[in-house]
Amino acid sequence: MYIISYDARTHEKITESNVVIKRAADGNVVFKSTYTVNVGLTAYKLASHESIINQAEIVKETYQNEIENIKILFEDFGKTLVNDPRLDHTLQIIQSVFYHNSIINTAYRSIIEETDCGCTPHPAYILDKKGFWCQEDYMINPEQLLTAIKDFNYKIQDREIKAFEYLKSHRKESSISLDKISNLIEPREQFMNRINSAYYSNSNNYIKQNSIKIECTSQGSDLGCCGNYSGCCIYWSLVCLEHDLYCLKCDHWYCGPQCKPL
Structure with a gap:
């Protein structure tokens, strides 16, 4: 059993989100990640793409032994949160869920395929039609x-x-x-x-x-x-x-x- 804590807040055009996953039995942290996006930056989507790859490299090195379990846990959590009808999925606070998901998936894929962390942004994200996804x-x-x-x-x-x-x-x-x-x-x-x-x-x-x-x-x-x-x-x-x-x-x-x- 695990406990997932997720908090996100927006101030002006900057959104910071934090994910913490703990084992319920002993409270030990098995995953922790912070992501910040500034929509006020020129071409912020390109900056987000680069940041996701960089953070995936860190996650890969830090949580390699737990990455598969983390991936499953966060995907289930993300699906529940994003599909909550009470929430506006266009808000950057909700969009941040997609960024964290891509970081975890990119790290996992890199480990499984024994390659460097890589991610090609989904074109629908560029067109404001979808949250961030790696095409891979x-x-x-x-x-x-x-x-x-x-x-x-x-x-x-x-x-x-x-x-x-x-x-x-x-x-x-x-x-x-x-x-x-x-x-x-x-x-x-x-x-x-x-x-x-x-x-x-x-x-x-x-x-x-x-x-x-x-x-x-x-x-x-x-x-x-x-x-x-x-x-x-x-x-x-x-x-x-x-x-x-x-x-x-x-x-x-x-x-x-x-x-x-x-």
Whole structure:
């Protein structure tokens, strides 16, 4: 039995959050982590991404023997907290849960794969459509995604052909990580360079203005529109499609408290 203590507070544009996990039997601390984000910084999302990798290296070295158990405990805790309908999941206090989760997952993945800590930010986070996730830890079901592509009559673009073929060749697998798909559409290094260039060219506005499809070809209630809302679907993508598929029953904690099962 374990006890998880989590506190987060925001002052002006700075949010500090703390996680402490103790054994209930003896009160010994098995995990402790502090994360601070300043949304007032230019391109704060890039700073957060770098900070997550750096802190994952520390967690990896400090809690290597307990990391698997920590990962399971915090994922269960995060799912419960983020899906509490009494809480506003857009607040930085709630968003901080996603940062801690990514730190732990990145450290765990590094130990299991015997690699340096690495994390590619989920593009929906950059677009303000999702809390922070590393693409390497965000799992999708290839069969579900292929079915949705077919049902939606989505026309595969030339740059997506390799990813589409990969999905078809792995359709029998229960899950694959999003980074394996994304890297076939746009190499990871190119993706990160593009985000860096966009942020420092015109900060968040550049990314938002150049990522949204204005034409109304579907409704917000359709799969692939990053949520379930009334009116025109202003942003459709494969990234949003896999999110909406996984949230049909609202049984994943990244769906958020506003999610309503279909």
